Amino acid sequence: MRKRKKYKKLFGRKFEINLAGWGIGCCMLMLFCVPILGNTLGNETTYSEVLLDGEVIGAVADPEEVDQAFLNARAKIARETEGLVLANVECSFQRVSKLFGSTLKEEQLEQVIYDLLQEKVKTAKQKYYMVKVNEFTINLASMDEVQQLLEAALTANDPDGLFQVQVVSDTSRELNAFTVQVTPKEEIADGDGLKALDFAEKVEISEAYIDADQLTSLDAAIDEVTKEKEKNQTYEVQSGDTLSVIANSRGYYVDEVLALNPGLTRDATLHLGDEIIISVPEPELSVMRQVQTTYEEDYYAETQYVDNDSWYTTQTQVLQEEVAGHHEVTMLTTYKNDTQSAQEMIAENVMVEPVPKIVEKGTQTPPTYIKPITGGTMTSTFKWRWGRMHKGIDWAVPKGTAVRASCGGTVVSAGWSGGYGNCITIRHPDGKMTRYGHLSKILVSAGQKVEQNQKIALSGNTGRSTGPHVHFEILVNGTQVNPLKYLQ
Secondary structure: OHHHHHHHHHHHHHHHHHHHHHHHHHHHHHHHHHHHHHHHHOOOEEEEEEEEOOEEEEEEOOOHHHHHHHHHHHHHHHHHOOOEEEOOOOEEEEEEEEOOOOOOOHHHHHHHHHHHHHHHOOEEEEEEEEEEEOOEEEEEOOHHHHHHHHHHHHHOOOOOOOEEEEEEEOOOOOOOEEEEEEEEOOOOOOOOEEEEEEEOOOEEEEEEEEOHHHOOOHHHHHHHHHOOEEEEEEEEOOOOOOHHHHHHHOOOOHHHHHHHOOOOOOOOOOOOOOEEEEEEEEOOOOEEEEEEEEEEEEEOOOOEEEEEEEEEOOOEEEEEOOEOEEEEEEEEEEEEOOEEEEEEEEEEEEEEOOEOOEEEEEEEOOOOEOOOOOOOEEEEOOEEEOOEEEOOEEEEOOOOOEEEOOOOEEEEEEEEOHHHOEEEEEEOOOOOEEEEEEEEEEOOOOOOEEOOOOEEEEEEOOOOOOOOEEEEEEEEOOEEEOHHHOEO
8 A cells, every 4th residue: 555655746747847847848838839820810911713613623823834734634534535535624733831731743634634524524526528419417437428328318219320529628617518519521522412410419528526326337327328219299180170180190199198287178179370298209319300301293383373353252263274293303401300400492494384273252241141030949950851851941930020130142932922921031241041930020121232240120920830830940042051050
């Protein structure tokens, strides 16, 4: 027990001595360092910290070194990588002041940036060539493949290889762009044959940086560009056209044509000049060609007409029959792919002059015929009835209904006429006559001029009649004809 107490006493003394000595040392050190520290804080070092995407990567004494080191690092990566290098990186610097710190030399900073950029490179896009035809585009690996693609599009239209494709730099544009020209390899010889060749659409070529998986092989590109595909076009209805004629001439069903034209029905009547949508097979890149051909043929002069102001336009008479002539012609025909789009006669050698056909024709508008009553129920038409021919039309109407002239003319007769009862007959300017029977009251007299739609009588039930009605006839050269063919 005594030893333990003695130890504690000795230890406590030693600790007190050491603590006292440490305290005296610290006070002396503070008296020595405070003036020096004060001077140091007044002389801090100012330099620039470099940040890449917001993270500090080092420091430089001169901030101008930052931009140059960044550009040098990017340039080095670009030289070492084929194609277009993409790295979404932001480089900046900030001014700081610190007591302690180290700075990088420009070469060291460049290496640091280079190493970090290598990690941030996202894609390296390769340079290819984009061929654009209207809205259609395709990417090829080289200009040589572009050349082969365009030549393949011409082949079917230039079996003898008379023309060539030239890809020419487009100096009007800032980017590397090219236009296409189709030119003859040699001077085109005189005589028949292929005279001109060109693409129907504008072809544009430009350099493009894309991923490798967006590239199209040459064989696939040729198939894509030259293969015919269905494309909608507007067609103008010609004389004699019907939906079935239009569909059959193109190898389609009528339902397929109707599907392209909402609102058009199977029983619709087409008129000259109407426009409908049809589907036409065409390649993405069409070719226009001009071909010269020379041949002999019979031909006819245009028909000549002589006006006759005393005739109606429905009246004609041939004064001289036509006789064919004979000539040799040279034609320049334009085709779009295999479809003829235009033709021009560029030379003619007449061997026999044609004799024109001469026709005399009327100029006056022929009269029209209207229904002689308003309303009424048609009870009999122009047909066989009860063992004999009914030579007109019957309309059942109440007695006293107004009867009007179907066409203007001169009253031939107005009075009783056997089975017709009270009857009126009118002669018209075109030579036809109209007859109105079973009238209750006549309002005109023979020799009187009447106008179309003028009230001439009241309906009735006179003569051979089974009830109140109007019997109406039209006569041509004295013979009754079906009135429904003439009434408007």
